[in-house]
Amino acid sequence: MKKFDTIMGKEIGDGFMQYFDVVLLYIFDRFKGERSLSAVYHLLTGKKSSQTIQDGKLFNIGQFFGVLKKLKRAKLDHHVFSLQQDGLIKPNEHEGYIITSSGREIVTSFLDSNPLPEYLAGWQYHQISDVYWQRLSLFIQSLSYSIHDNMSFYPISKDETIQNWVKKHFPGTKEKRLLVAEKLFQEMETILKKIPDRDACLFVMRLSGRERTGLTISQLADMQKISYEETSIRFQSVIHAFLKLVRDHSSQFPILTSMIEGVGGELPLTLSTKQTYKLIESGMTMEQIADFRRLKRSTIEDHVVEIAINVPDFSIDAFVDPQAQEEIRLASKEINSQRLKLIKNYVKDQYTYFEIRLTLCKEGI
Amino acid sequence: MPLTDLLFKHFGYREFRFGQEQIIMDVLNKRDVFAMLPTGAGKSLCYQLPYYTGISPILIVSPLVSLMEDQVQQLKARGEKRVIALNGFLDYEKRIDILKNLSYYSFIFVSPEILQNKFVFQSLKKINIELMVVDEAHCISQWGHDFRTDYLKLGEIREAFGDPPILALTATATEDVRRDILHQLNMRNPAIHVHSVDRPNIAIKLEKHSSLETKVQAVKKYALELKGPGIIYFSSRSWADKLAKALSDEGGESAAYHAGMEQEDRLLIQQQFLNDELTIICSTNAFGMGINKSNIRFVIHFHPPSTIESYLQEIGRAGRDQLPSIAIHLYTEEDEFLPLSFIDSELPKEQEVEEVLRDFSGRVGTAYSSFQLEREGDRFGFTETAWRYLLHQLEGLGIVQNKQIQSFEVEVSFKKIQSATEQHRKAKLLKWFRFKSWLEEKQCRRKGLLERFGESNHQVDICCDYCGLDLQRYKGSKSQLQPTTQHGVDWGSELRRLLTVSKEDHGEKSTG
Ligand SMILES: Nc1ncnc2c1ncn2[C@@H]1O[C@H](COP(=O)(O)OP(=O)(O)OP(=O)(O)O)[C@@H](O)[C@H]1O
Numbered sequence: 001m002k003k004f005d006t007i008m009g010k011e012i013g014d015g016f017m018q019y020f021d022v023v024l025l026y027i028f029d030r031f032k033g034e035r036s037l038s039a040v041y042h043l044l045t046g047k048k049s050s051q052t053i054q055d056g057k058l059f060n061i062g063q064f065f066g067v068l069k070k071l072k073r074a075k076l077d078h079h080v081f082s083l084q085q086d087g088l089i090k091p092n093e094h095e096g097y098i099i100t101s102s103g104r105e106i107v108t109s110f111l112d113s114n115p116l117p118e119y120l121a122g123w124q125y126h127q128i129s130d131v132y133w134q135r136l137s138l139f140i141q142s143l144s145y146s147i148h149d150n151m152s153f154y155p156i157s158k159d160e161t162i163q164n165w166v167k168k169h170f171p172g173t174k175e176k177r178l179l180v181a182e183k184l185f186q187e188m189e190t191i192l193k194k195i196p197d198r199d200a201c202l203f204v205m206r207l208s209g210r211e212r213t214g215l216t217i218s219q220l221a222d223m224q225k226i227s228y229e230e231t232s233i234r235f236q237s238v239i240h241a242f243l244k245l246v247r248d249h250s251s252q253f254p255i256l257t258s259m260i261e262g263v264g265g266e267l268p269l270t271l272s273t274k275q276t277y278k279l280i281e282s283g284m285t286m287e288q289i290a291d292f293r294r295l296k297r298s299t300i301e302d303h304v305v306e307i308a309i310n311v312p313d314f315s316i317d318a319f320v321d322p323q324a325q326e327e328i329r330l331a332s333k334e335i336n337s338q339r340l341k342l343i344k345n346y347v348k349d350q351y352t353y354f355e356i357r358l359t360l361c362k363e364g365i
Numbered sequence: 366m367p368l369t370d371l372l373f374k375h376f377g378y379r380e381f382r383f384g385q386e387q388i389i390m391d392v393l394n395k396r397d398v399f400a401m402l403p404t405g406a407g408k409s410l411c412y413q414l415p416y417y418t419g420i421s422p423i424l425i426v427s428p429l430v431s432l433m434e435d436q437v438q439q440l441k442a443r444g445e446k447r448v449i450a451l452n453g454f455l456d457y458e459k460r461i462d463i464l465k466n467l468s469y470y471s472f473i474f475v476s477p478e479i480l481q482n483k484f485v486f487q488s489l490k491k492i493n494i495e496l497m498v499v500d501e502a503h504c505i506s507q508w509g510h511d512f513r514t515d516y517l518k519l520g521e522i523r524e525a526f527g528d529p530p531i532l533a534l535t536a537t538a539t540e541d542v543r544r545d546i547l548h549q550l551n552m553r554n555p556a557i558h559v560h561s562v563d564r565p566n567i568a569i570k571l572e573k574h575s576s577l578e579t580k581v582q583a584v585k586k587y588a589l590e591l592k593g594p595g596i597i598y599f600s601s602r603s604w605a606d607k608l609a610k611a612l613s614d615e616g617g618e619s620a621a622y623h624a625g626m627e628q629e630d631r632l633l634i635q636q637q638f639l640n641d642e643l644t645i646i647c648s649t650n651a652f653g654m655g656i657n658k659s660n661i662r663f664v665i666h667f668h669p670p671s672t673i674e675s676y677l678q679e680i681g682r683a684g685r686d687q688l689p690s691i692a693i694h695l696y697t698e699e700d701e702f703l704p705l706s707f708i709d710s711e712l713p714k715e716q717e718v719e720e721v722l723r724d725f726s727g728r729v730g731t732a733y734s735s736f737q738l739e740r741e742g743d744r745f746g747f748t749e750t751a752w753r754y755l756l757h758q759l760e761g762l763g764i765v766q767n768k769q770i771q772s773f774e775v776e777v778s779f780k781k782i783q784s785a786t787e788q789h790r791k792a793k794l795l796k797w798f799r800f801k802s803w804l805e806e807k808q809c810r811r812k813g814l815l816e817r818f819g820e821s822n823h824q825v826d827i828c829c830d831y832c833g834l835d836l837q838r839y840k841g842s843k844s845q846l847q848p849t850t851q852h853g854v855d856w857g858s859e860l861r862r863l864l865t866v867s868k869e870d871h872g873e874k875s876t877g
Pocket residue numbers: 378379380381382385402403404405406407408409410535536654655656657659681685
């Protein structure tokens with residue numbers, strides 16, 4: 001059975017620096033060793049827990065939220081291992097890693113010539129980007145076939161709600177279809193011109209239409225000779241660019257704007273947190289909510305933090321005295337750390353972890 | 366209207382294929398029907414055509430979500446709107462919505478697991494199902510190769526639905542499995558149509574290699590030389606990935622397909638393949654049962670399947686247009702270990718069983734929904750099949766009743782489950798040995814396969830490597846694929862091509 005492994009060869013892409021490694025270094029740098037490797041994993045795979053969401057905000061790395069949903073833990077471990085071997089990161093006592101000076105050099109010089117995609121915003125759009133992409137790509141596929149008088153094709157999205165949405169919004173006559181296609185082309189061209197050509201290319205080649213089925217992430221990666229992870233991140237950054245530009249200039253992009261309808265309104269909260277939020281709004285205290293929902297107090301605390309992060313006009317004054325907030329912020333600045341324990345020591349245990357966490361996350365916004 | 370007129374009107378076919386008409390007649394006479402027709406023979410038509418005589422709604426129990434969705438898409442592509450698939454992947458709100466309007470639908474596809482859901486069950490009960498189809502019915506049998514515990518409950522469920530006639534369909538059921546199906550579904554005085562499992566248009570070749578290296582060389586050679594499209598089967602995702610890449614590097618249009626990929630990418634690969642934009646798929650067994658592409662010319666096994674039935678299912682993807690195709694099985698001595706570890710991965714391990722029992726014994730009284738219960742195995746790191754198996758045992762021993770944990774004796778239950786598992790393992794091993802022994806036989810390959818299904822006659826023109834085979838027949842010219850559009854040169858013009866009608870398009874149209 002040994003031969004089996006040798007012939008399989010090693011995982012693709014060891015030996016040289018990959019995009020994925022740079023992303024990892026970047027995140028380690030931001031985490032400053034204050035979070036474990038699991039936190040990195042949860043961030044990249046988009047685990048919707050209060051902790052992950054909070055980390056994204058606190059350390060300003062929310063753009064990476066869920067950009068590699070299918071990442072294998074083993075693959076992450078493998079990369080981290082080689083980064084450590086190469087002396088670019090060092091483990092610390094919190095099961096986290098600290099970037100070394102040579103590690104930081106690499107990140108800086110890499111990003112100089114190859115900046116992170118401008119529009120990447122994983123957390124901000126994680127709830128709508130997928131639906132948006134599916135609507136857009138199915139709409140284009142249908143349009144592409146229909147304007148060429150061919151309606152027999154396998155829809156690129158099997159999701160009934162997506163199919164129904166497209167059906168409902170599909171122009172009824174051939175003339176209208178041609179018109180919409182032309183306009184859609186212009187709208188998309190305008191947006192795609194604002195981002196790097198190669199990213200625009202990834203996006204267009206992933207679309208399906210008459211005479212060509214879209215390419216998979218792996219195929220796109222081969223096409224541009226970049227890694228799977230880089231392709232995946234770049235591709236998503238284009239969807240994020242669409243969402244950002246379309247929202248900021250909706251009158252300029254009527255068709256693309258119509259595709260956001262009905263998906264953007266929801267607050268990006270986990271389900272359980274939504275229920276807690278409703279109860280808070282109805283005037284219940286945290287104790288009452290914990291009691292009512294039969295949840296631990298700490299769980300409710302997580303919910304409140306999540307709400308504070310995601311609901312811009314949510315005031316935390318009811319949970320942390322404004323004076324206390326001030327002191328906590330000051331402490332964090334003075335010792336230059338986001339580590340709760342250090343801050344708690346610094347303020348001589350006057351405040352609870354919850355109060356400190358809540359204050360810091362509001363600060364990050 | 367005569368049946369052949371309906372066939373032409375709704376399907377565009379001039380005549381029935383072998384066996385179809387008799388099966389349909391029995392269905393129309395409201396009899397319970399068991400039908401075994403080879404892969405690609407057109408079993409779906411046997412439940413679709415009755416709809417056009419007025420039988421509706423039709424419930425189709427189908428084991429794989431992907432299969433279900435393909436069937437739905439095919440029906441929809443023919444313009445049938447009242448089609449729906451209910452499975453665990455539908456989100457809650459959508460499910461409720463669909464269930465409220467269930468009477469709207471004429472073809473309702475369900476997974477056996479979803480039938481365990483109370484609301485699904487209640488809603489289906491209300492709508493007067495007129496025909497209950499069990500597709501890939503071999504899954505019902507303990508002795509079948511894809512045993513699914515929830516298939517066992519279908520007998521009861523049909524009674525609850527007011528006893529509609531049953532149509533059980535399969536391509537690959539041995540004698541004992543067939544008996545088991547009739548029994549488990551409580552079929553009454555069934556009309557039985559058993560046809561040969563043979564696919565005469567598929568030539569069979571076995572090829573033994575002394576090392577993995579030469580096997581790798583061989584698979585590359587065949588993949589590049591044979592006329593496509595083709596599928597190559599592997600036992601693991603990493604092998605599928607690796608070979609797909611190797612073939613692409615050498616100029617073959619190939620891609621991997623397996624469950625480790627994003628769903629969207631899987632769909633894209635499937636469609637590229639269906640649209641002939643891709644010649645070769647390197648796949649795990651995730652790409653199999655039910656896949657219906659008419660012009661697949663070769664199927665190569667780089668790794669062995671674990672049973673003879675899966676082998677037939679997999680080679681059965683080839684030649685569905687009835688044109689000559691070939692199945693090549695490459696193997697080495699070492700391959701023997703692969704199915705063994707596969708079998709183990711499908712069964713719970715000793716300490717896993719113990720862990721679950723301890724956990725459950727501390728939580729007597731806990732109640733689950735069927736959806737939660739299906740996913741509970743994740744907590745213990747089970748594979749999907751292993752968890753399904755254990756759950757079945759737990760229910761059998763009364764440890765889980767009505768989705769609620771009952772009090773039980775840990776030690777005793779543990780021993781019982783262990784011995785049942787051991788037996789199950791042995792049965793699976795036997796199945797594997799049955800396949801393996803076929804590889805070693807010195808006789809016509811087809812004869813060997815058919816014997817295992819209790820069949821004897823096997824007169825076909827181009828049969829197998831034992832009877833003599835000219836591979837030249839199956840080779841293709843290099844340029845069989847139309848050169849794909851130049852990938853990624855200029856996104857602007859590509860986007861324009863998708864969204865505008867050019868002058869040439871108009872030209873095309875006026876001439877064609
Ligand atoms: N009478 C017919 N004439 C021509 N083509 C037919 C006829 N009946 C069915 N077909 C076609 O044969 C193909 C295979 O049919 P189908 O998918 O039902 O096979 P199957 O028996 O279910 O095979 P499997 O066991 O592999 O699932 C389909 O493309 C179908 O349209």
